[in-house]
Amino acid sequence: MAKLRLLNGKLIDIIISRLSKQLIENHGEFSDSVILGLQPKGIFLAERIKSRLLELSGVELPIGYIDTTFYRDDFRRRDSPLTPNSTNVPFIIEEKKVILIDDVLYTGRSVRAAISAMLAFGRPSKVELLTLIDRKYSRDLPIEANYVGKTVNTIQSQRVIVELVEQGFEEDNIWLVNQVK
Amino acid sequence: MADLSVKHLLGIKNLTEQDLQTIFETADQFKAVINRSIKKVPSLRDITIANVFFENSTRTRLSFELAEKRLSADVINFSSASSSVKKGETLLDTVKNILSMKVDMVVMRHSSPGAPHFLAKHIDANIVNAGDGTHEHPTQALLDTYSIREKHGEVGGKKVVIIGDISHSRVALSNIFALQKLGAEVMICGPVTLLPKYISDLGVKVELDVRKALEWCDVANILRIQLERQKTKNFPSLREYSLYYGVNKKMLNALDKEITIMHPGPINRGIEITSDVADSEHSIILDQVENGVAIRMAVLFLLAQKR
The missing domain is CATH 3.40.50.1370 (Aspartate/ornithine carbamoyltransferase)
Structure with missing residues (x-):
């Protein structure tokens, strides 16, 4: 099984800083802005962005976690069963500028489900998407990210594996793996 | 998964x-x-x-x-x-x-x-x-054990007594299975005519005195008398049943601890449970x-x- 390292911990850290600065550029004072991390791994990146923004601009953004399980359109069409995680949005989304954060953007179906899930908490004034890895040319839906860590060209048989220290790994790594069928 | x-x-x-x-x-x-x-x-x-x-x-x-x-x-x-x-x-x-x-x-x-x-x-x-x-x-037993888990943190190790008409109750049987699988201790309590003959084979304790049962337990699940399923007369009168097996506030006050009161509904107030118990702060009937x-x-x- 061929395994290619896309990003290591140091590069991820640099990218988090760059993405945070792009957010500062676009959101200015961050009045009415909130962060929503997608379960399961987007929440870790969302926490990292939140603390980096605090370091860089002194603003502490409200953060929530959103789980898409009950909103997915591939429920019952998958080989493996879906396991729900907790959704925790401790604020009203009404009229807020939402920054959705996920680890990998692939078909766009998770993001579509996340937008549906988010709308149960109110009508945001604007929604943006931030992703660490953008798998180009593999979208099933017309969804694109506003902030991208790294763009990679992949084929369907490949998988992107995200390992973060928050999950219990010794160091951050993102791999591209060729699956052997 | x-x-x-x-x-x-x-x-x-x-x-x-x-x-x-x-x-x-x-x-x-x-x-x-x-x-x-x-x-x-x-x-x-x-x-x-x-x-x-x-x-x-x-x-x-x-x-x-x-x-x-x-x-x-x-x-x-x-x-x-x-x-x-x-x-x-x-x-x-x-x-x-x-x-x-x-x-x-x-x-x-x-x-x-x-x-x-x-x-x-x-x-x-x-x-x-x-x-x-x-x-x-089954779904009643699931929601009952889920409510115990919610109130007490976990079901394992808890002492749960099921009081009332065990013979005619599907809630009792499902609850016994669910509680035992989750590691709780189970006791049943009621008049001898309303207890199935070989129930202790399921590994449950059997108690005929409701006061002793309440002293033993952390949670009491009180069942309704299912008159519609009873083909023979199992006890002299509802009044007598209520006198011996109805749970009232006085009994709870006599205990040196607080116990959680459950009931799967519909409640026959004044028969198996008095209103002041059903509506007390120890009751989780509406949470159920x-x-x-x-x-x-x-x-x-x-x-x-x-x-």
Whole structure:
């Protein structure tokens, strides 16, 4: 099984800083802005962005976690069963500028489900998407990210594996793996 | 992985402890959903569910219907009182006719023990047993144990007494199975005529004195006297039953600890439980009803994944 390292911990850290600065550029004072991390791994990146923004601009953004399980359109069409995680949005989304954060953007179906899930908490004034890895040319839906860590060209048989220290790994790594069928 | 070991929910007896935990963890998420301002998720929008009730029900039928609607399933309701069952149609024919209308899941209550098991052998839809005679009522036991877990943190190690008409109660049997699988100690208490003869073979303690039972337990689940199922007279009068087995505030005050009071409903106030106990701060009777919707959403969601 061929395994290619896309990003290591140091590069991820640099990218988090760059993405945070792009957010500062676009959101200015961050009045009415909130962060929503997608379960399961987007929440870790969302926490990292939140603390980096605090370091860089002194603003502490409200953060929530959103789980898409009950909103997915591939429920019952998958080989493996879906396991729900907790959704925790401790604020009203009404009229807020939402920054959705996920680890990998692939078909766009998770993001579509996340937008549906988010709308149960109110009508945001604007929604943006931030992703660490953008798998180009593999979208099933017309969804694109506003902030991208790294763009990679992949084929369907490949998988992107995200390992973060928050999950219990010794160091951050993102791999591209060729699956052997 | 959130996956059940069964395709139908026929009873607690054939579930594993892992199944129970999976249902509880899924129900936790649905409980959060039904406490939001928008209480609906689109998970089962391509599923049609038939609620087939051959026996009366208020709470269970409403709770299932609400759970189904909050999962965005299409729902049809059927009750035997207003159907062709009265014209002599068999159970299998009735359900096969309903299934020809492309129904994916059947929630059924029937007065004959084993009716859902019979159905599960003959049809393709997922069956959820909503009570079969005096046999099992699995979703009630799930919501009861879930409510104990919510109140006490866990079910394992807790002492639970089930008081009342054990012989005619499907709630009692399902509760015994669920509590034991989760590691709780179970006692049953009631007049000797309302206790099944060999019940202690299930590994439960048997107590005839309700005061001793209350002293022993952490949780008391009080059942209704099911007069409609009793073919012979099992005790002299309701007044006498109430005198010896009715739980009242005085009994609870005499204990040197606080115990949790549960009741699956419908309550006969003044018979098995007095109003001041049913409405006291130790009672979680209405929490049980709320949790019932979350538990049923979890069961339907998990079974739909098995299709």
